[in-house]
Amino acid sequence: xxxxxxxxxxxxxxxxxxxxxxxxxxxxxxxxxxxxxxxxxxxxxxxxxxxxxxxxxxxxxxxxxxxxxxxxxxxxxxxxxxxxxxxxxxxxxxxxxxxxxxxxxxxxxxxxxxxxxxxxxxxxxxxxxxxxxxxxxxxxxxxxxxxxxxxxxxxxxxxxxxxxxxxxxxxxxxxxxxxxxxxxxxxxxxxxxxxxxxxxx
Numbered sequence: 615x616x617x618x619x620x621x622x623x624x625x626x627x628x629x630x631x632x633x634x635x636x637x638x639x640x641x642x643x644x645x646x647x648x649x650x651x652x653x654x655x656x657x658x659x660x661x662x663x664x665x666x667x668x669x670x671x672x673x674x675x676x677x678x679x680x681x682x683x684x685x686x687x688x689x690x691x692x693x694x695x696x697x698x699x700x701x702x703x704x705x706x707x708x709x710x711x712x713x714x715x716x717x718x719x720x721x722x723x724x725x726x727x728x729x730x731x732x733x734x735x736x737x738x739x740x741x742x743x744x745x746x747x748x749x750x751x752x753x754x755x756x757x758x759x760x761x762x763x764x765x766x767x768x769x770x771x772x773x774x775x776x777x778x779x780x781x782x783x784x785x786x787x788x789x790x791x792x793x794x795x796x797x798x799x800x801x802x803x804x805x806x807x808x809x810x811x812x813x814x815x
Contacts (some may be wrong), residue, residue: 620687620688620689620771621686621806622684622690622769623685624684625684626682626687626722626770628681629679629680629748629763630681631676631678632673632675632676633651633671633722633723633724633725634723637670637681638669638670638671638742639668639669639683639768640665640667640668640669641667641713641715641718643714643717644667647665649665649670650665650702654738660706660707660709661705662709663708663745664710664711666712667712667714668675668712669744671746674751674764675750677749677762678761678764679764680765680796681766681768682766682767682768684768684769685736685738685771687771687772688772689771690749690769696747698734699762701749703748703749703767704748704749705746705748705750706745706747707747708744708745709743709744711739711742711799712739712740712741713742713796714740716736716738717734717736717737718735718799719734727783733749737772742771744770745769746767747766747767747768748764748766749764749767
């Protein structure tokens, strides 16, 4: 029996504009957050940076972006293509982030929002797994020509709810020989009595 895929318990989509090619998911109670000034080769290669109380996500310099954030109680399924367009993701990364207050907001270098860190998201654990899927335009961009927005899709769930695929695979390997052995064994509760010899006169 196959279980149903978990549904997000909270989600939002933001029509965004690249703000110095980065935005932040920051713990709501972290009032001293500062984005890294120097971008290391690893940060550039992965397009992210884990901070003590959040996450920095790097993007291309696009005038149109859609940022999608979905919060789950357990690890969701991960589509290999962007659901709306059917196009392959141009980058996929997974990491862990810590939100000590079990809540975070989204902001960027010059986000003009009167609320601290803008909209607030609640998570089910202080330590979370974050999967980020990018679908960004490849090549030289001409912003005078209409184009589809870049997509940054973010799924977040508690670390304790992460599926251990290695354990599942090992369990399947151990189960298969047992099932095969049970299939070969026939349990028959009947008894066969020898027939009486036929008397010949």
